[in-house]
Amino acid sequence: MSNGFFIDVTRCIACKACQIACKQWNNLPAEQTTNVGSYQNPPDFSAVTYKLVRMTESIVDGKFYGLYFPDQCRHCLLPPCLLWAQDSDAIYQDKDTGAVVYTSETQKLKAEDIIGVCPYDVPRRGKDGLLAKCTMCNDRVKRGMEPACVKTCPTDALNFGKLEEMQALASERLEKIKSIYPDAQLLDADDVRVIFLTAFAPQKYHRYAAAFDARPRKTR
Numbered sequence: 001m002s003n004g005f006f007i008d009v010t011r012c013i014a015c016k017a018c019q020i021a022c023k024q025w026n027n028l029p030a031e032q033t034t035n036v037g038s039y040q041n042p043p044d045f046s047a048v049t050y051k052l053v054r055m056t057e058s059i060v061d062g063k064f065y066g067l068y069f070p071d072q073c074r075h076c077l078l079p080p081c082l083l084w085a086q087d088s089d090a091i092y093q094d095k096d097t098g099a100v101v102y103t104s105e106t107q108k109l110k111a112e113d114i115i116g117v118c119p120y121d122v123p124r125r126g127k128d129g130l131l132a133k134c135t136m137c138n139d140r141v142k143r144g145m146e147p148a149c150v151k152t153c154p155t156d157a158l159n160f161g162k163l164e165e166m167q168a169l170a171s172e173r174l175e176k177i178k179s180i181y182p183d184a185q186l187l188d189a190d191d192v193r194v195i196f197l198t199a200f201a202p203q204k205y206h207r208y209a210a211a212f213d214a215r216p217r218k219t220r
């Protein structure tokens with residue numbers, strides 16, 4: 001059944017260590033950005049930012065919360081990007097790990113289409129014409145190592161392992177926190193390899209937090 005992540009958003013302290021570790025492992029440069037009054041930086045995914053700690057300020061039941069969401073590709077079980085591309089040289093799913101991998105052949109794909117079919121608005125086109133996103137650190141995982149972001153997370157918000165183990169861990173943790181956060185939920189848990197647990201409704205975090213069924217998608 002290969003691999004998956006369990007991301008417990010309730011444990012995220014927005015330290016951004018995962019974002020930096022992703023840059024370091026994948027040799028991705030920093031980006032020039034502007035302070036727009038948010039702790040979130042850079043403001044969005046790009047071809048050199050695969051992991052982004054999103055921050056939303058929300059009032060829930062009369063209380064102020066800074067909600068953190070360490071966003072990334074969900075490595076969908078049936079990836080719409082892969083199904084749309086219909087080109088295994090450009091996008092394929094690693095049978096051993098489950099990673100959805102983009103290759104240099106993505107240069108020949110129409111970026112708007114691939115981005116348009118992703119329910120989470122993840123892939124981005126770089127200046128070199130290639131499409132890019134989280135790789136699941138497939139090079140590390142195939143050597144028995146954890147993804148760089150998981151390895152560096154100091155609070156166990158990020159977890160990685162066999163998909164069925166992550167599904168079980170996610171369900172167990174959901175049960176535990178329900179007494180504190182009655183609206184807690186697992187996001188798209190039957191459709192993706194990156195299962196998020198949120199304390200509140202996903203729409204409180206950002207617009208694509210749980211988007212598998214909520215967003216109209218392109219169909220062939």
Ligand code: SF4
Pocket residue numbers: 011012013014015016017018019053070152153154155156157158
């Ligand atoms: S490293 Fe862990 S705690 Fe820090 S921002 Fe990332 S997910 Fe959150």
Ligand code: SF4
Pocket residue numbers: 073074075076079080081082100117118119120121122123133
């Ligand atoms: S989240 Fe988007 S980019 Fe990632 S596998 Fe799913 S459809 Fe593809």
Ligand code: SF4
Pocket residue numbers: 021022023025026050051072133134135136137147148149150
């Ligand atoms: S799995 Fe690897 S590529 Fe994906 S967000 Fe984590 S560090 Fe980045």
